[in-house]
Amino acid sequence: MKINSPLQAYEYLPKTNCGDCGEPTCMAFASHLIDRSRKLEECPLLLDEGYKENYDTLTGLLAPEIREITIGTGDHAITIGGDDVLYRHKLTFFNKTAYAYDVCDTMDEKELVDRINKIQNFRKFYIGDFLTLDAVAIRCTSDDADQFAHTVRTVTETTELPLVLCSLDAEILAAGLLVAADRRPLIYAATTDNWRDVAQLVLAHHVPVVLSAPNDLDTLKSLALTFASIGITDLVLDPGTFPEKGLRDSFENFLKLRRAGIAGETDIAYPLMAVPMTAWKEFDGVSASYWESVLASIFTVRYGDIMIMHSIEPYSLLPELHIRDTIYTDPRTPVMVDSGVFEIGSPDRRSPVIITTNFALTYYTVESDLSSNAIDCYLCVVNTDGIGVEAAVAGGQLTAAKIKDMFDSAGFDVQEKTDHGTIILPGLAARLQGDVEDVTGLTVMIGPSDSGRIPKWMESKWNC
Numbered sequence: 001m002k003i004n005s006p007l008q009a010y011e012y013l014p015k016t017n018c019g020d021c022g023e024p025t026c027m028a029f030a031s032h033l034i035d036r037s038r039k040l041e042e043c044p045l046l047l048d049e050g051y052k053e054n055y056d057t058l059t060g061l062l063a064p065e066i067r068e069i070t071i072g073t074g075d076h077a078i079t080i081g082g083d084d085v086l087y088r089h090k091l092t093f094f095n096k097t098a099y100a101y102d103v104c105d106t107m108d109e110k111e112l113v114d115r116i117n118k119i120q121n122f123r124k125f126y127i128g129d130f131l132t133l134d135a136v137a138i139r140c141t142s143d144d145a146d147q148f149a150h151t152v153r154t155v156t157e158t159t160e161l162p163l164v165l166c167s168l169d170a171e172i173l174a175a176g177l178l179v180a181a182d183r184r185p186l187i188y189a190a191t192t193d194n195w196r197d198v199a200q201l202v203l204a205h206h207v208p209v210v211l212s213a214p215n216d217l218d219t220l221k222s223l224a225l226t227f228a229s230i231g232i233t234d235l236v237l238d239p240g241t242f243p244e245k246g247l248r249d250s251f252e253n254f255l256k257l258r259r260a261g262i263a264g265e266t267d268i269a270y271p272l273m274a275v276p277m278t279a280w281k282e283f284d285g286v287s288a289s290y291w292e293s294v295l296a297s298i299f300t301v302r303y304g305d306i307m308i309m310h311s312i313e314p315y316s317l318l319p320e321l322h323i324r325d326t327i328y329t330d331p332r333t334p335v336m337v338d339s340g341v342f343e344i345g346s347p348d349r350r351s352p353v354i355i356t357t358n359f360a361l362t363y364y365t366v367e368s369d370l371s372s373n374a375i376d377c378y379l380c381v382v383n384t385d386g387i388g389v390e391a392a393v394a395g396g397q398l399t400a401a402k403i404k405d406m407f408d409s410a411g412f413d414v415q416e417k418t419d420h421g422t423i424i425l426p427g428l429a430a431r432l433q434g435d436v437e438d439v440t441g442l443t444v445m446i447g448p449s450d451s452g453r454i455p456k457w458m459e460s461k462w463n464c
């Protein structure tokens with residue numbers, strides 16, 4: 001059984017309202033346990049011997065429907081799985097899909113190290129954060145255990161990213177584990193042919209393992225039951241990933257597995273692996289990259305928890321990274337930046353004073369349009385609870401009073417700081433013009449509705 005209401009969690013808490021967890025009451029703490037923003041361990045009383053039974057019971061009752069699995073160690077470790085819902089808007093998705101990019105053991109040393117560095121150094125700034133890649137998948141293409149072990153050693157010496165060791169030969173996996181077991185790699189894969197030997201490796205090294213049965217869910221379930229019966233539950237399921245004609249079956253298999261897992265079928269409630277790089281078996285060059293991106297994007301949305309991919313060209317990486325960022329942004333928490341007055345470039349007394357909201361996507365778009373066009377100005381960010389301009393005007397989060405409050409809190413006096421005493425409202429907030437003039441006593445101009453048009457607007461309208 002799983003609980004999903006604060007009242008149910010509250011029953012197992014000490015009910016002293018002592019506040020040691022930082023919450024004013026046990027009920028408040030219970031509601032944060034349900035939305036997963038707090039952990040049981042943050043209630044010190046619950047860790048006392050007298051509450052051990054309650055702690056253990058709550059741990060079970062609060063466990064996510066889909067098992068959480070950790071791959072790697074230390075700061076770079078990644079956790080996958082852990083979801084409770086089929087649709088993000090019902091709660092949120094936890095633990096973003098992990099992207100592992102492949103290297104193989106037939107690469108020469110320089111090629112190998114260059115590719116690892118490309119994987120681990122990739123960074124793309126997007127809405128206040130960096131999009132990065134998560135893991136390195138080491139494929140054995142030599143069929144030689146020693147060569148595989150040597151490659152695994154080179155990878156471990158070059159990066160701290162988590163690893164996926166890939167071979168269907170248990171002896172080759174064993175050679176890789178001798179080098180890297182202490183990094184807690186994910187091993188890929190146990191199949192109907194090799195499962196006994198792979199299970200022995202998993203028991204010996206305590207590492208998570210992928211079970212693979214392409215397009216055969218009965219066999220996949222049977223493998224999962226067999227592994228669970230011998231105490232191995234850090235499992236990832238690979239139902240097969242096929243491009244083009246096989247895509248429909250692949251997609252349906254992911255849906256069936258996740259629906260059953262969320263519905264409480266614990267035998268298969270494990271994270272799922274997609275392997276978009278199977279596109280390279282059927283296509284070459286740009287076509288393969290295209291199909292790989294298609295598969296990665298589809299299974300990021302429906303319900304791949306970890307993927308193995310090959311294409312690291314930006315045109316292939318960026319679509320799936322942006323989709324992942326969107327899907328795993330918590331819909332309960334607007335993405336916002338601090339409010340206040342920020343200098344772009346080196347503004348002086350004749351520079352424009354531009355108003356925007358603290359919705360992160362709006363802020364970074366406007367900031368980027370201004371700085372990339374070398375427009376020295378004051379960018380004034382109003383706290384609209386992370387809501388964009390048009391919706392904030394409609395919903396009352398962007399008002400004349402809020403704009404005045406923002407200037408007051410920032411200690412920014414437009415009349416004193418500039419010669420023009422003018423502020424520029426976004427075009428989508430034009431209807432606030434009169435109110436803002438009344439409340440602030442400033443001259444208000446209406447800018448374009450799209451910040452990309454600010455440079456042209458400045459040329460034709462700004463002559464202060």
Ligand code: SF4
Pocket residue numbers: 013014015016017018019020021022023024025026029042043044045046
């Ligand atoms: S620390 Fe524990 S007992 Fe104290 S208020 Fe928080 S949940 Fe309740």
